[in-house]
Amino acid sequence: MIQTHNLTKTFDKFTAVADLSLTVEAGEIFAFLGPNGAGKTTTMRMLACLIAPTSGQATVAGLRVGHDDDAIRARIGILTEAPGLYEKLNAVQNLDFFARLYGLDAATRAKQIARYLDILGLGERQQEPVGNFSKGMKQKLSIARALLHEPQVVFFDEPTSALDPESAKVVRDFIAELKSEGRTIFLCTHNLDEADRLADRVGVFKQHLIQVDTPENLRRKLYGQRVLFRVRDLTDASKRALAALAFARDIQFNGDTISIALDAPDEMTPRVVNALVDAGAALCEVRPERASLEEVYLDLVKTEPLQ
């Protein structure tokens, strides 16, 4: 649904995005992670045909960026970082304006506006000036605005930033619902927990693409697969038994907890359990150790200085 090949954007002498080659599949939630100034918003703006690439190619919904810009804009929805609403107008007037720009007829406009105001819980306050709305309500209204014309591809730039946890959850749930409708979602975010929960794949980006994979594969690539074993009264006999297991790598002890890197956890975990039990250990808990996406992200980004 989205493809880029060596997509590059420079502003004067500053390179904001360098040689980005990326594929986002239809119906996928792709989280684009990176620190401030990494070029995430610039990438999103290029794909939304708001700014022109300096070099490279990109297609969105099968249409070429730089050639079919009007057609692309008609097929995408975008949630910008700032809501950018007309604060003197009410919710219906704000949405009606955008629905008209997308060329929706009167009946479709009315239906779509009512639908999204209802889904996003804004129906009761639809006649109030948007200036009276909370940040969360404005964000929801901006999301409704991005979806009125039922776009195939939706770009979200920091959709939950500055929202309270309750509003953030509503927005996250809604993004998940959009995926279930088969839309492709390109999510620029700092919120790693959000990316971890929502995204099928993440791209870690700092001017260029550092890594792209599923959150799980990224963890695996960086940290291998580790399994935690918690025993009661860890003894030297247990430690010796573990040391004797050739396949158990990088064994770390922390109190009664043992963390072991295993290449094939499904096959090797029972063998570790047997070894510990044979050594007389009282096994209390066995579970896979999962590095947070935050740890993965920080490890990836810290080695990549901004140019």
Added chain:
Amino acid sequence: MKPYRVFAVLRREMQEIVKSRGLLLAIFLPALFLTLLPLGGIAFLGRALDNVSSGDAQDFARLLTMMPELKTWSAGEVASYVILEQFLTMFLMMPLIISLSLASQSVISEKQTKSLEPLLATPIRTSELLLGKGLTAMLPALLATWVAFLIFLLAGRLLIDSPRVYSSLLQPKWLVAMLALAPLLSLLSVSITVVLSSRVNDARTVQQIGGFVVLPIVILGVAQTVGLLLLNVTTFVIGAIILAAADLLILRLGVRLFQREKILTRWK
């Protein structure tokens, strides 16, 4: 160009104007002031006419040289004529001032509220957006100018005693002024606003800088009063041609400066 998108912009801008006390004042205050002032002037002139001595007509000697038909008029009538001409010139400031206020508010407020990015992410073209905004600034300004001029003509019929003086209000040059110069002046305000908005961040600064465009009109009025220039149909038509050319140039510059990429990456 899709007219429905232009109309959507126009419609939304009008909704905002109706809800903004400041913008409504920006339309009605100049219209009210520039209508009441000439009407008051006419009422005052009616009483003052009798007190003007025939010798005072010599003060307009140069004007009389350019307009020999006025030589048969009484001094009071010539004085009234000159002052009415001055007032009528002021009507040409109305489309300038009102359009400048509306256009600067329209463009700059989009900049300040960051509403341009979602707007530019729709299929709207820059030309459609600018046309919609331009019409928003021009239509109320022209409507206010024409209504004010009509009120002035109707009230003048009642307040001006001299038929010769009143008939001067019905000269073809004022038709040219209202139907050609007023729209072109209004467009000038819009074009200047578009150019300035690429460099300036608040509406007041745009209005202050753009306000200088009223100077040429004031100069024209004064030039006629002191007899340096005669404002007739020919000068108004020439003025309209020059203005149209200036509008075209400034508008082209404005459109060149008003580019999506620059707006999004350089407008702070």
